[in-house]
Amino acid sequence: MSWIDVGALDEIPLRGARVVKTRSGCVAIFRTAEDELFATSNTCAHKGGPLAEGMVHGRNITCPLHNWVYSLETGEAQGADNGRIPTYPVKTEGGRILLDGDAVAARAA
Amino acid sequence: MQKLVVIGAGMASGRMLEHLLDAAPDAFEVTLFNAEPRGNYNRIMLSPVLSGEKTFEEIVTHDDVWYAANSVITRFGESVTAIDTARKIVRSEKGETPYDKLVIATGSAPFIIPLPGHNLPGVVAYRDLEDTNAMIEASARPGAHAVIIGGGLLGLEAAAGLRLRGMEVTVLHISGHLMERQLDETAGYLLQKDLEKRGIRVITRANTKSIEGSGKVERVLLDDGTELKADIVCMAAGIRPAVALGHAAGLDMGRAIKVDAQMRTSDPDIFAVGECVEFAGNLFGLVAPLYDQAKVLAKTLLDEDDTFVVRELSTKLKVTGCDLFSAGDFAEGPTREDIVFRDPARGIYKRLVIEEDRLIGAVMYGDTADSNWFFGLIKDGTDVEEMRETLIFGPAFQGGGGAAADPLAAVAALPADAEICGCNGVCKGDILKAVEGGAHSLETVRAQTKASASCGTCAGLVEQVLAVSLGDSFEMPTAKPICACCDLTHEDVRVLIKTKELKSQPAVWQELGWKTPNGCHVCRPAVNFYLLADWPLEYRDDPQSRLVNERNHANIQKDGTYSVMPRMWGGMTTPDELIAIAEAARKYDAAVKVTGGQRIDLLGIKKEDLPAIWADLNDAGMVSGHAYTKGLRTVKTCVGSDWCRFGTQDSTGLGIKLEKRLWGSWTPHKVKLGVSGCPRNCAEATCKDVGIICVDSGYQVGVAGAAGMDVKETERLVDVASEEEAIEWTVAFVQLYREHAKYLDRPYKWVAKVGLDWVKDVLADESRRKSLVERFDLSQTVYQKDPWAERAAPAEARKFQPLADFTQEAAE
Ligand code: SRM
Ligand SMILES: Cc1cc2nc3c(=O)[nH]c(=O)nc-3n(C[C@H](O)[C@H](O)[C@H](O)COP(=O)(O)OP(=O)(O)OC[C@H]3O[C@@H](n4cnc5c(N)ncnc54)[C@H](O)[C@@H]3O)c2cc1C
Ligand code: SF4
Ligand code: FES
Numbered sequence: 031m032s033w034i035d036v037g038a039l040d041e042i043p044l045r046g047a048r049v050v051k052t053r054s055g056c057v058a059i060f061r062t063a064e065d066e067l068f069a070t071s072n073t074c075a076h077k078g079g080p081l082a083e084g085m086v087h088g089r090n091i092t093c094p095l096h097n098w099v100y101s102l103e104t105g106e107a108q109g110a111d112n113g114r115i116p117t118y119p120v121k122t123e124g125g126r127i128l129l130d131g132d133a134v135a136a137r138a139a
Numbered sequence: 140m141q142k143l144v145v146i147g148a149g150m151a152s153g154r155m156l157e158h159l160l161d162a163a164p165d166a167f168e169v170t171l172f173n174a175e176p177r178g179n180y181n182r183i184m185l186s187p188v189l190s191g192e193k194t195f196e197e198i199v200t201h202d203d204v205w206y207a208a209n210s211v212i213t214r215f216g217e218s219v220t221a222i223d224t225a226r227k228i229v230r231s232e233k234g235e236t237p238y239d240k241l242v243i244a245t246g247s248a249p250f251i252i253p254l255p256g257h258n259l260p261g262v263v264a265y266r267d268l269e270d271t272n273a274m275i276e277a278s279a280r281p282g283a284h285a286v287i288i289g290g291g292l293l294g295l296e297a298a299a300g301l302r303l304r305g306m307e308v309t310v311l312h313i314s315g316h317l318m319e320r321q322l323d324e325t326a327g328y329l330l331q332k333d334l335e336k337r338g339i340r341v342i343t344r345a346n347t348k349s350i351e352g353s354g355k356v357e358r359v360l361l362d363d364g365t366e367l368k369a370d371i372v373c374m375a376a377g378i379r380p381a382v383a384l385g386h387a388a389g390l391d392m393g394r395a396i397k398v399d400a401q402m403r404t405s406d407p408d409i410f411a412v413g414e415c416v417e418f419a420g421n422l423f424g425l426v427a428p429l430y431d432q433a434k435v436l437a438k439t440l441l442d443e444d445d446t447f448v449v450r451e452l453s454t455k456l457k458v459t460g461c462d463l464f465s466a467g468d469f470a471e472g473p474t475r476e477d478i479v480f481r482d483p484a485r486g487i488y489k490r491l492v493i494e495e496d497r498l499i500g501a502v503m504y505g506d507t508a509d510s511n512w513f514f515g516l517i518k519d520g521t522d523v524e525e526m527r528e529t530l531i532f533g534p535a536f537q538g539g540g541g542a543a544a545d546p547l548a549a550v551a552a553l554p555a556d557a558e559i560c561g562c563n564g565v566c567k568g569d570i571l572k573a574v575e576g577g578a579h580s581l582e583t584v585r586a587q588t589k590a591s592a593s594c595g596t597c598a599g600l601v602e603q604v605l606a607v608s609l610g611d612s613f614e615m616p617t618a619k620p621i622c623a624c625c626d627l628t629h630e631d632v633r634v635l636i637k638t639k640e641l642k643s644q645p646a647v648w649q650e651l652g653w654k655t656p657n658g659c660h661v662c663r664p665a666v667n668f669y670l671l672a673d674w675p676l677e678y679r680d681d682p683q684s685r686l687v688n689e690r691n692h693a694n695i696q697k698d699g700t701y702s703v704m705p706r707m708w709g710g711m712t713t714p715d716e717l718i719a720i721a722e723a724a725r726k727y728d729a730a731v732k733v734t735g736g737q738r739i740d741l742l743g744i745k746k747e748d749l750p751a752i753w754a755d756l757n758d759a760g761m762v763s764g765h766a767y768t769k770g771l772r773t774v775k776t777c778v779g780s781d782w783c784r785f786g787t788q789d790s791t792g793l794g795i796k797l798e799k800r801l802w803g804s805w806t807p808h809k810v811k812l813g814v815s816g817c818p819r820n821c822a823e824a825t826c827k828d829v830g831i832i833c834v835d836s837g838y839q840v841g842v843a844g845a846a847g848m849d850v851k852e853t854e855r856l857v858d859v860a861s862e863e864e865a866i867e868w869t870v871a872f873v874q875l876y877r878e879h880a881k882y883l884d885r886p887y888k889w890v891a892k893v894g895l896d897w898v899k900d901v902l903a904d905e906s907r908r909k910s911l912v913e914r915f916d917l918s919q920t921v922y923q924k925d926p927w928a929e930r931a932a933p934a935e936a937r938k939f940q941p942l943a944d945f946t947q948e949a950a951e
Binding site: 036044099104127 | 475663945
């Protein structure tokens with residue numbers, strides 16, 4: 031793993047998200063009401079909706095375009111919809127957000 | 140005999156000495172330093188001392204007799220100022236003391252926020268007897284005011300103690316709910332409610348700006364201008380390990396003094412125990428793990444084997460009557476299962492989190508009788524699969540059948556004087572009386588009490604009252620709940636938010652028995668709207684409960700870009716505005732479209748560019764057109780009497796006035812208006828949510844038109860003679876719609892449900908009409924602000940940028 035500092039935790043509101051642009055595509059970083067972090071691809075498996083613009087509820091994200099709901103933990107689409115988005119390791123340390131750069135790069139390869 | 144020097148006579152070293160002297164009374168000659176002018180006492184019991192429930196003498200753990208009997212040389216009131224590891228001595232005011240083995244047990248120091256005025260006399264922390272006595276002294280003056288900064292464990296215990304002593308107490312807490320590290324939102328909400336019941340004022344999301352006073356503290360100022368009287372200010376904003384000695388001595392440090400599982404520091408003859416240590420990245424702030432450390436350290440000093448392990452912790456609050464408990468990890472998730480039990484009537488909330496058939500977390504409020512049993516299940520990792528169904532009801536129900544959560548609990552909990560039917564002023568008690576008198580159906584109750592006879596929105600609630608009082612003999616018609624998170628319909632929720640005065644999301648979740656911790660994408664936007672419409676001053680719009688367009692104040696397109704549409708009041712514009720729009724279109728490479736709403740749409744704007752294009756349009760005097768909101772969209776007008784040979788009144792002017800009055804307001808669904816200057820109706824007013832046709836004698840106000848998925852002509856609300864009256868009726872209609880309609884019902888759908896006659900009756904009553912207008916204007920004082928200007932400001936604009944961008948970096 032290679033942990034990359036992508037910014038300060040307070041930059042993401044509770045139940046909110048921000049995007050990190052990488053050479054292998056946009057990664058969405060989510061912060062839940064319980065103050066946990068998750069990182070997934072920002073791109074919806076349905077029609078590419080920007081997931082960071084969706085609504086965070088529990089440990090789920092609802093896509094802003096057509097309401098597909100994904101588990102942030104597994105990346106699996108919930109309910110009747112079929113699809114999966116990549117998830118990446120992410121953690122906080124001293125108020126900073128660290129994203130696993132290797133996992134993100136590996137996706138692209 | 141070896142010389143053992145201990146720095147700090149607190150709870151950790153106290154316990155360590157007990158073990159050590161028990162096991163080997165003669166192994167060491169012990170010298171015990173303490174900065175406080177006394178020996179060890181049960182620090183956690185300072186709260187009962189503060190509240191007057193105990194005296195200090197009762198909480199002393201080691202008195203002079205104990206120290207003497209155990210031959211401990213006490214050096215109380217004497218701080219150690221340095222450690223010389225090479226010469227193996229510690230230095231204090233009175234000179235040098237040699238050691239063979241040294242234990243650092245200096246605990247923590249309270250964190251004092253460096254606010255202006257934090258040095259004033261009367262500003263105290265909450266850590267030791269001196270702090271406690273200072274607070275007790277301040278409370279002696281009748282009617283004195285205390286401000287507590289920090290709504291965590293310590294702050295709340297201080298608040299409760301001072302309140303018991305008769306002070307006027309305010310707690311300032313920076314986050315959204317109390318004790319956010321130990322409690323989820325709902326438990327935090329219930330705790331706040333309990334504290335408020337005993338007269339403690341709680342302000343959450345409070346940013347303290349300064350403490351002021353001449354010579355001593357007199358008041359506390361918040362960022363939002365709030366001013367609070369204060370005779371004493373207690374800072375309970377957290378603690379920092381007291382580790383200056385460790386740093387200076389060159390020990391291996393993290394955030395505190397690093398120790399191994401035997402409590403050894405990086406120096407072989409120096410040990411540390413208590414809140415001043417860091418073990419495997421962990422810091423400590425509760426006594427349970429410190430007691431484990433103390434046991435291990437006593438063994439280590441005697442060369443016996445033992446290992447410190449970090450265990451699950453649980454929290455309770457020592458405020459009599461506030462029953463709460465939290466333990467483990469209570470975040471939710473798909474691989475985790477939440478079991479939520481809420482009893483709104485008794486103020487009980489329990490939440491269990493299960494993962495892979497094990498209980499991993501629990502939060503409870505109001506009834507913590509079974510908390511130890513649950514805590515045991517968490518610590519032991521017991522397989523709970525067998526008892527899943529009844530787990531939440533506690534050990535008593537295991538093996539037997541348990542009760543199920545009651546969907547009618549919220550209504551059962553309502554007091555008799557709770558208003559059920561707002562139109563006719565019918566309370567729950569009136570309905571119960573009718574039921575006792577033999578009215579056993581909605582129709583008969585309606586006939587006897589008038590409940591639900593007017594707009595009918597409360598019919599569902601009336602039925603629930605019937606069900607609660609008649610039990611199984613009443614068959615509930617199945618109304619459709621908002622979503623799977625609750626058992627109530629939109630209408631029920633709206634009425635209950637008003638009657639029960641629910642003013643926050645956690646209040647709704649708890650009091651109305653939500654089955655999920657914080658709703659979903661269906662119910663949360665609706666509840667957010669209901670709260671802000673009913674409590675404009677108390678509740679704040681929550682961006683995280685808004686769908687993308689309303690959160691970003693622009694329409695998202697299928698490719699993830701946005702459209703930007705400035706307001707053109709009543710469809711009027713100027714050459715300067717057009718030039719600014721043209722320049723912006725060029726600069727940000729936008730497609731330009733004239734819309735069906737008499738204005739211009741700039742399409743294809745990148746999210747990152749939104750704040751900049753908004754700033755440019757703001758500079759030209761334009762504000763957001765809210766083309767994306769459930770709120771006022773456009774007011775279409777025609778040229779009217781200013782230009783048109785048939786125009787009877789100034790339709791353009793009236794349209795502009797209406798748009799300027801209504802813009803910025805949130806509504807259940809979007810609202811569009813039209814004003815035509817004559818019955819030729821060039822502004823298509825007769826298919827709008829509100830459409831006004833100007834005639835010679837005045838204004839015909841029509842409502843409930845549609846021209847989207849349904850097409851429907853407006854129905855006449857009223858004919859009025861003056862422009863003022865036309866505006867008054869329009870504003871009152873919009874406010875009535877805001878207060879009553881189901882989220883995502885356009886006005887024509889809502890009017891079809893409640894009946895135009897009811898709407899007319901309400902609005903024809905002059906005093907009700909005027910108070911609707913008043914409430915609308917009050918809400919506008921909060922919400923009529925250009926969202927673009929707010930978000931184009933640098934601090935906010937940053938949020939529209941990616942958090943980080945690694946696409947520009949050179950490859951390694
Ligand atoms: C831009 C515009 C079309 C145009 O180029 O003219 C437009 C564009 C959209 N309309 Fe509209 N409507 C536009 C005028 C209308 C009109 C005509 C009017 O306002 O005079 C109507 C019929 C009148 C009405 O509102 O009922 C109209 C009825 C709808 C509806 C159906 C509403 C209904 O209750 O049946 C929707 C769907 C919805 O809101 O749920 C909709 C939804 C939309 C959305 C927001 C679809 C979406 O969710 O993405 C479109 C956004 C496109 C974008 O990204 O900007 N649009 N839409 C018009 C903007 C007007 C403005 O200046 O604000
Ligand atoms: C009001 C209150 C309520 C609490 N309630 C609870 C509760 O309900 N449950 C719970 O688990 N925990 C509670 N705690 C926390 C608990 O009291 C602490 O975790 C515990 O006391 C820490 O023990 P310690 O020995 O590490 O430090 P302390 O008990 O603080 O002892 C450290 C001692 O070292 C002395 N010292 C510091 N520097 C020097 C120096 N250079 N030279 C000489 N002496 C020095 C200090 O004066 C102090 O007496 C509460 C704390 C407070 C203040
Ligand atoms: S008519 Fe349909 S496609 Fe056209 S703008 Fe309106 S919603 Fe979009
Ligand atoms: S693009 Fe995400 S749901 Fe359609």
